[in-house]
Amino acid sequence: MNHLPNSIEARDAAVHMHPYTDARALQQNGPTVMAKGEGVHVWDTNGKKYIEGMAGLWSVGVGFSEPRLVEAAAKQMAELPYYHTFAMRSHTPAVELAEKLIEMAPKLDNPMSKVFFTNSGSEANDTVAKMIWYRSNNLGQPERKKIISRIRGYHGITIASGSMTGLPANHGSFDLPIDRFKHTGSPHHWREAMDGETEEEFSKRRAAELEEMILAEGPETIAAFIGEPVMGAGGVIVPPKGYWAEIQKVLKKYDILLIADEVINGLGRTGNMWGTETCEMQPDIMVTSKQLSSSYLPISAIMINEKVFGPIADESHTIGTFGHGFTGGGHPVAAAVALENLKIIEERDLLGNVRKVGPHMQKRLSALTAHPLVGEHRGVGLIAALELVTDKAAKTALEKPGALGARVGAALFEAGVISRNMGDALAFCPPMIITEAQVDEMVDAVEGALDKVAKELGLM
Incomplete structure (x- = not known):
């Protein structure tokens, strides 16, 4: 692992078996350890800030660190x-x-x-x-x-x-x-x-x-x-x-x-x-x-x-x-x-916020169907996905299923947005408190990640 022997990442990999994880890859590379969260953002132990585009696991509706829940x-x-x-x-x-x-x-x-x-x-x-x-x-x-x-x-x-x-x-x-x-x-x-x-x-x-x-x-x-x-x-x-x-x-x-x-x-x-x-x-x-x-x-x-x-x-x-x-x-x-x-x-009328911000998120993501790596956009409210492809006509991606989704997801993570690739579908499910400006920041990062991978694959 590219971490100090006594780092929190190394300690985790030494003793902690994770769900939905390649256990050997975790031992080799270590995890990203999150340290705090507020609103739609989380920070890792190195101080890097992320938009939590999956609300944790589709679930942190009111955002992180809500004082009333504490x-x-x-x-x-x-x-x-x-x-x-x-x-x-x-x-x-x-x-x-x-x-x-x-x-x-x-x-x-x-x-x-x-x-x-x-x-x-x-x-x-x-x-x-x-x-x-x-x-x-x-x-x-x-x-x-x-x-x-x-x-x-x-x-x-x-x-x-x-x-x-x-x-x-x-x-x-x-x-x-x-x-x-x-x-x-x-x-x-x-x-x-x-x-x-x-x-x-x-x-x-x-x-x-x-x-x-x-x-x-x-x-x-x-x-x-x-x-x-x-x-x-x-x-x-x-x-x-x-x-x-x-x-x-x-x-x-x-x-x-x-x-x-x-x-x-x-x-x-x-x-x-x-x-x-x-x-x-x-x-x-x-x-x-x-x-x-x-x-x-x-x-x-x-x-x-x-x-x-x-x-x-x-x-x-x-x-x-x-x-x-x-x-x-x-x-x-x-x-x-x-x-x-x-x-x-x-x-706080979060349903009202979903009805207001959701269509904006869907519109922004739908526009990405013009991108060479996007085959389909689908979603409703504040839940959506982009189906990633390398061949739009054939609706196919890289030879190994899920490889393209993982690659774009990693580029997006590097850009400070957490999504989740399910095979070659990239999912979005942000906290229901998200604003239109935060959606724009998130989708701009998605577009940047798509561009990065498309250029690497020679498709742009």
């Missing part, structure tokens, strides 16, 4: 630093947060009515799978256990959640997906449409493929379909026209539950409070995390309607317990921070 945590820590919600116990922050989430839930034909707390999106989606299986058993449908997800969908990394996820890196060498989880096609029109196929035609084809899968597996075996309103880690895939309407027709036909994974979309990211609203979905279950506390503390929540809750409640009464839960689920300090975070989102 104060909320300290206040709750002093009053009741921990308690649980097992065995008919509770505490005020959990009650108030559950009430707030039901109040903020979208207006649905079958509205959300109950909240169950976990610690992360992965834990939440694992819990959802168990809830669905538990429910099917109560309904006398023990064979109705399969859950359909989508290729490129992201739902977490625990065993059930990782099985729902439809990305090769989350399956290879982990022996996933396990049985009961199936994957249908992704909603990426630009990449996967047939020649001349309109968005509406593509959406109908994807729905027909879903129905074919249901019939092949047996409708009586399919319990639920899970999807992000707008795909996040799979490349920021905005559904094409008519997509969710067509998918929901199929689900309704076979009485299959719809799970909306709002872990990235939820609480303002798409310009509405929920991606469910942006995409006109009618879910039976909603999962939220990340921006729930702006990731200041780990917390996630599952919201369910009465159609889901009723059989679960009946089964727990028959057995005597719903035998599932986590020590830290609904932790009082995390719940207090989440409550304050939701107040900030409302009081």
